[in-house]
Amino acid sequence: MKPVERRLMRDIPVLRRHMTTSSVLALAGAGLIVTQAVLLATALADGFAGHGVRTGTLAALGAVMALRALLAWLRGVLAQRAAAAAKRTLRDRITGRLQHTNPLRLAARRHGETATLLTRGLDALDPYVVGYLPTTAGAAVVPLTVVTWVFLTDWTSALIIVITLPLIPVFGALVGLHTAQRTARQWRLLSRLGGHFLDVVAGLPTLRAFGREHHQTKVVREMADAHRRATMRTLRVAFLSSLVLETVATLSVALVAVPVGLRLLHGDVGLHTALVVLFLAPEAYLPLRAMGAAFHDSAEGISVAERVFAALDDEDDAPAPAADRAPAPDARTAPLTLHDVTVQYPDRAGPALRDVRLTVAPGEHIALIGPSGAGKTTLLSLLLGFVTPTSGRVEIGGTDLAALDPDDWFRQVAWVPQRPHLIAASVADNIRLGRPDASDEEVGRAARAASADLFIEELPAAYDTLLGEHGAGLSAGQRQRIALARAFLKDAPVLLLDEPTAHLDPESEAAVTGATVALMRGRTSIVVAHRTSLLPHADRVITVRAGGITLPDPALPDPAPQAPAAPAAALAPSERLVAS
Template sequence: MRPFDPRLARYATGVRRLIVLSVVLGVLSALVVIVQAVLLAGILAEVIIGGAGLEQVAGRLGVLAVVIAIRAGLAWASEELAGRSASAVTAGLRRDLVLHAAALGPRWRSGEQTGRLAVLATTGVESLHTYLARYLPQLVLSVVVPVMMLIYLFSADLTSAIIVLVTLPLIPLFMALVGWYTDRQTRAKWASLSRLAAHFTDVVAGLPTLKVFGRAKAQAEAVRRVTDDYRRSSMVTLRVAFLSSMVLELLASLSVALVAVAIGLRLVYGGLTLEVGLAVLILAPEAYLPLRALGTQFHAAADGVEAAGRVLDVLDTPPPPAGTRRDLAGPFEIGLQDATVGRPGERGAVGPLTLSVPPGQVTVVIGDSGAGKTTLLQLIAGVVRPDSGAVDVRGAGTDPVPVAELDPGWWRGQLGWAAQGGALQAGTIRQNLSLGHPGLDEAALRAALVAVDAADFVDALPGGLEHRLGDGGAGLSQGQRQRLTLARALARPAPVLLLDEPTAALDGDTEQRVLAGIRRYLAGRTVVLVTHRPGPLALADHVVRLETAAIEQTDPADGEAGTALATTGVNPW
């Protein structure tokens, strides 16, 4: 466990500013402490030996009060600036982590485990605040202050300076030994927390299935067992923190005692003046104090040190290279040639996929669960790269261009996507419908709502389009969320529509109304519609059946079944 990872300064510019401020304030604080010790020692020596009264030392007492106030102000400024800088850095790191995880794609996120990444983006990044606000400034002070104390001690009293110089390295030595053991315990604690988060996330995601099979309550014991592992790891870390703090305090106290004994003996035999002895005795504990405080902050920030390493490991993971082409014009034809995702036999592996999506037509994709229908949409959108084969886009009058060579932002701007499950965010209905395309006017939004049979229930909500939804569209039924997601995709002036199970949460009557309403929105667009239900087949110009090892593509012009499908919407299954 390194106390400071240089990568942190590279990814978070605020860290460099924090270190510079800590050095400047640390130097000023050390100078003020020396001045305070010299003034206090001079006042005490004059009172004790010279018998001076209050009137004789009143001026220096005033100066001492000013010095103490300056020291307090520097301490406040250091705490305040460190806290603000830490808040800005943690917010920036969380943003960068989420954006980078998005850029790495859904395949990487599934390998990273959603629960583990969620813990890292929340609890992990939050624990960095203590590390940045307290531990990192204290790390700077533990270097700056002892050096300045030693410089003064060597100029004032060589014997005391040598004692401090010899005993001072013992504290970092013991800290290194404690840190080595704490590192193991912190890693074990994070591993327990990651297991708990991953298990809990999986249980929540699969709770409907578990309830159907009567296994929901059985998972409570598994969650309790993982939670107990995390509790035990946390208690071991706390025990180490308390014991190590006691060892460091004892070591520092013994070191200061050696200095005090040496000063006392030389004062008795006249080898040292009282003023110098008092100044050295006051400053000796100040030389050890930053290191003692660093030991205390080390345990408070241990989680932050571990989290910093994990966050930086994610940020160091290179995303797939982004393309730059944006010179294509619709309508677009999309083709896949032996595209595969994953290795054969690997869980979630898909392909090889070879098919053509004609421009300006509706392609309906059917097949069993796990055949790769959603992965097909992700390949077309470019959020998943094929491990082999190619995914190409042909614009009007252009040669095929691999999706990987297209500018990701531009290409996704050409897409309207309706995800399975109805993905909505906290905010108003208007904001959700305009997500990614804020220039849409109310007429376009209203027309899309009418097409998906959502206008009536939206008007019935308090505020209509200005009604605020919770996270994930909380406050609406699953069918309502799905219709809003579909309306958002239709309202975008995008030449390509990718629709993933757009009617899965709708009853039969509502589905028929929605399919009739969206028909005109699909005209002239290149549409890929994934479904398990027979209803959307009525919209198809041709059908693609995905199977584990093969693809069957049906065109209305190729046979009777296709003609019947195109004209009557009969389910060919």
């Protein structure tokens, strides 16, 4: 048994119960096989001897055959249920891990490969659970039972079976090593094809805009052809394996049947004994042949299980243990402090942040400016807990953020990203993500506070209007106001805004700016700003450049925090960008 199979048994209790049940059913089936062989031999021997077949023998034979059919049906039903439960367990674990994965790492994943793993990938476990595990249990029980009975009936034939029986697993293992490699390659190609195809579909509008859709059609066709060739090579090996196993099993049965037939002709063995041996000999080899065939069918499932456990064991994605976590301090009175924080991403030569020291007082409004890639979003990710400092500490009220209960901290933080994600649900449900138990009246108040109520009420079904994935059907400004409505509804004491007015037209920018200023009031706010509309409402403007920060000179006056925001439309193009 491979390490991944041992882990499947260890981590999924339903598979252990499935193996136990399969072993019990296999033992019962082995007893029925022996009984059927003896009864059939008795009926034939009596018939050839001219005594006539007894009615009781035929009735017993019919009952045994019916019981074997019932056992086969029961084994299939239980195996299907075990497979469904195992797949559900693994899907729950993967989705649970994704829920706790660093969102920055999650965004970098190829979502198509993850979708392929959760759907087509886990479905490949069916042959392993339904076919391979029950046949493995049968291969461990049936040959031993059959050989024991044959030994009691005719020890010479039993000796031949014992000598030839190991040939099947030996040849099966030799071919199986090659099959495992081919199947692993087949799954890699399928995963790559599924991931690339989903990425192509998601980016189809951009590809059409640049006239590259025909090129991607060729790429997908080539990838599909590579997967087809790999699948055919795997099937050829599987057919070769079946030929080898069937040939070895047939020759082994012949080695038993020929001596028994010759001894029967010479009168050295009775007809009843010879028939019992001839009926039982194929049954000794059949489970091993079935296990070999099932192994090839389940090889893809084993490869998928390895990928699943590799994803679950990824230390970078592992959620922090919740035990011994302290509750988060009240953010309304707790300062946010960064002590000599450095963040180094593995794929970047220089640090994203270097020795940053910053303290944000409760209720203070901070604006972060600077060129793209300077580290502004990384700083917000530190406060969210999405990024762990390479060195230094992030403290909330004097307590290390890494020591706090993340869920408790998230309840006190409202985050409005640059490109908010909207789900395929109603407008009200998208706003209610800020507080799932909010009433319709509270959702409406949050929408009005975010200046989103007017365009929402113009939608076909107002708040009940269903949106497409990623908010399809709304403009960028409308999606931004939905995200602000979420933050109003959550009413968290800490507000983190990542360029809330980016990519907006002047009218939308003015509306979002007004809603953002209202949202910041009375909250600790940190805003990443590329435009100047929010800067007059900041208590401090901090420049982030090349991973370092430049604090404002305390001898200089603050940048007019009480001055009204200039309308975005009135700004000159050069004024709309913050000088870096």
